[in-house]
Amino acid sequence: MSVLVFADSSEGKFKKSAFEVVSYGKRVAEQLGTTVAVVTINALDVSELYTYGAEKVLTVSNEQLKTFNAKGYTSVLQQAATAENASIVVLDSSINVLHVAPMLAVAMNAGYASNVVALPSEVAPFTIKRKAFSNKGFSNTVMNTENKIIGVAKNSYGVHENPVSGTSESFDVTLSESDFGVTSEKVEKASGKVTIADADTVVSAGRGLKGPENWAMIEELAEVLGAATACSKPVSDLGWRPHGEHVGQTGKPVASNLYIAIGISGAIQHLAGINASKVKVVINTDPEAPFFKAADYGIVGDAFEVVPVLIEKLKAFKAA
Amino acid sequence: MKILVCISHVPDTTSKINFTENDTQFDTNGVQFVINPYDEFSLTRAMWFKEKQGASVTVVNVGNATTEPTLRKALAIGADAAIRVNAAATDGLFVAKQLAEVVKNGGYDLVLTGRESIDYNGGMVPGMLASLVDFNFVNGCVGIEVDGTEVSLVREIDGGNETHASTLPMVVAGQKGIVEESDLRIPNMRGIMMARKKPLTVVEPLEIENATAAQSYEKPAPKGAVKLIAADNIDALIDLLHNEAKVI
Numbered sequence: 001m002s003v004l005v006f007a008d009s010s011e012g013k014f015k016k017s018a019f020e021v022v023s024y025g026k027r028v029a030e031q032l033g034t035t036v037a038v039v040t041i042n043a044l045d046v047s048e049l050y051t052y053g054a055e056k057v058l059t060v061s062n063e064q065l066k067t068f069n070a071k072g073y074t075s076v077l078q079q080a081a082t083a084e085n086a087s088i089v090v091l092d093s094s095i096n097v098l099h100v101a102p103m104l105a106v107a108m109n110a111g112y113a114s115n116v117v118a119l120p121s122e123v124a125p126f127t128i129k130r131k132a133f134s135n136k137g138f139s140n141t142v143m144n145t146e147n148k149i150i151g152v153a154k155n156s157y158g159v160h161e162n163p164v165s166g167t168s169e170s171f172d173v174t175l176s177e178s179d180f181g182v183t184s185e186k187v188e189k190a191s192g193k194v195t196i197a198d199a200d201t202v203v204s205a206g207r208g209l210k211g212p213e214n215w216a217m218i219e220e221l222a223e224v225l226g227a228a229t230a231c232s233k234p235v236s237d238l239g240w241r242p243h244g245e246h247v248g249q250t251g252k253p254v255a256s257n258l259y260i261a262i263g264i265s266g267a268i269q270h271l272a273g274i275n276a277s278k279v280k281v282v283i284n285t286d287p288e289a290p291f292f293k294a295a296d297y298g299i300v301g302d303a304f305e306v307v308p309v310l311i312e313k314l315k316a317f318k319a320a
Numbered sequence: 321m322k323i324l325v326c327i328s329h330v331p332d333t334t335s336k337i338n339f340t341e342n343d344t345q346f347d348t349n350g351v352q353f354v355i356n357p358y359d360e361f362s363l364t365r366a367m368w369f370k371e372k373q374g375a376s377v378t379v380v381n382v383g384n385a386t387t388e389p390t391l392r393k394a395l396a397i398g399a400d401a402a403i404r405v406n407a408a409a410t411d412g413l414f415v416a417k418q419l420a421e422v423v424k425n426g427g428y429d430l431v432l433t434g435r436e437s438i439d440y441n442g443g444m445v446p447g448m449l450a451s452l453v454d455f456n457f458v459n460g461c462v463g464i465e466v467d468g469t470e471v472s473l474v475r476e477i478d479g480g481n482e483t484h485a486s487t488l489p490m491v492v493a494g495q496k497g498i499v500e501e502s503d504l505r506i507p508n509m510r511g512i513m514m515a516r517k518k519p520l521t522v523v524e525p526l527e528i529e530n531a532t533a534a535q536s537y538e539k540p541a542p543k544g545a546v547k548l549i550a551a552d553n554i555d556a557l558i559d560l561l562h563n564e565a566k567v568i
Binding site for chain 2: 010068070071074094095096098099100101102103105106107110111112113114115127129131132133134135136137138139140141142143144145181182183184185186187188189190193195196197198200201225233237243244246249250251257258268269272278279281282292293294295296297298299300301302305306309310313314317
């Protein structure tokens with residue numbers, strides 16, 4: 001029995017969540033007194049993973065998987081789990097991996113716990129803490145199955161260094177035609193922009209901005225902070241900003257280190273989607289806005305006065 | 321085309337979340353239940369296929385009798401028939417296996433679900449179901465067109481969209497975008513009256529052990545009060561974010 005971690009990569013490079021799940025998998029292996037192996041698909045340089053405890057790395061290179069394919073990825077992970085005799089698979093919570101995890105659970109006849117926020121509190125019975133009720137509660141879940149899949153919630157366990165002298169070996173996989181029942185035809189992606197999923201900081205704005213023409217200062221603030229831009233649901237419904245920027249209950253989830261909400265009142269649906277962020281700052285003219293109850297830092301003031309000053313002061317701070 | 325829409329019965333978004341019986345049960349006292357918002361987007365797209373392409377639409381839920389009003393609401397919106405699998409939905413793999421049985425027995429071409437439910441947020445039933453019945457699967461779908469057995473889909477990815485081609489039979493997990501918020505339907509009186517006469521079949525579950533079980537629940541630690549900073553003292557905010565919160 002061992003622990004298998006999937007370190008997902010995008011265009012060959014790892015994201016922070018890959019280091020987070022390797023850190024997590026290493027610690028779970030220690031709890032169980034076993035070893036950890038990490039599998040990668042078309043990653044360019046796996047040596048970074050050793051810093052976080054990856055003792056053994058299986059590298060898969062496959063032309064057919066250059067574009068993401070959920071069933072193909074599932075096959076790879078299943079074959080790696082079998083080869084490593086792994087009964088626990090640790091995954092992150094990126095959009096692609098969330099697509100793969102339930103299929104892998106069936107392939108391995110495994111229980112699957114998603115949105116996991118901490119190491120197992122006990123290993124017998126295997127008990128882990130998950131987020132539930134759209135961040136309004138946690139569930140301590142017992143996993144009864146021999147095989148277990150753990151989906152770690154983004155930015156919940158954190159990245160922990162645990163350097164080892166790891167080794168890597170290439171891992172051959174067999175894919176069949178039936179793995180490609182869904183094919184990718186076209187990918188449209190804004191290039192050079194920080195995505196909400198990857199961002200450490202998210203700058204989000206709402207109807208308080210009065211119109212789409214006023215977003216220049218939001219984009220400038222995001223640029224100064226290296227942040228992604230986001231918006232509230234009314235703003236995307238009004239067509240002021242693209243749907244992909246809508247964060248909240250029915251939009252994208254946010255679990256950044258810093259979330260800055262400008263001119264957003266903080267409806268419960270919005271808060272449900274962004275509550276996993278560590279530090280929340282609100283700027284709003286209305287001191288009664290519900291967001292002030294959910295935020296860590298607040299400024300009661302007019303965004304059109306506060307934000308330009310914040311941009312200038314941050315530029316000076318960054319330059320210093 | 322025979323469509324099955326999987327419906328989760330969930331607390332309304334604005335519900336207060338509390339736990340009872342020594343924090344082992346979700347407290348349903350005073351909670352209003354609704355069709356899971358993600359499922360409602362998919363149900364609305366199914367209505368479009370019914371009206372434009374002559375599809376039949378059945379809705380299904382795994383739950384005890386208390387979930388029937390939610391199924392009736394789906395019938396009032398326009399679904400033709402409902403199935404309730406008579407079992408408490410407490411584990412994703414358990415629910416997926418129950419739904420797989422319904423799919424196998426019903427000969428459905430397209431199974432539409434929501435991306436996740438807003439109560440347990442597992443996001444796992446659609447993908448598990450697809451694997452169990454060996455259907456093609458697309459998650460996080462924001463657009464779907466069907467022409468014969470050819471299916472064109474758009475999936476949301478980080479920072480953009482990806483277009484896929486596939487074929488029926490399929491399981492597709494939708495979210496906002498598969499229809500717009502403004503397309504959602506409020507049942508009218510005629511729909512509500514008609515829903516009473518539509519078939520709601522109760523089937524008994526397969527006997528399966530739960531793969532996972534919630535042992536207890538917790539609420540998040542209470543949050544400290546917001547620190548207010550004067551609008552003319554931005555330096556203080558930067559100082560707090562740098563030195564106290566350590567996020568810049």
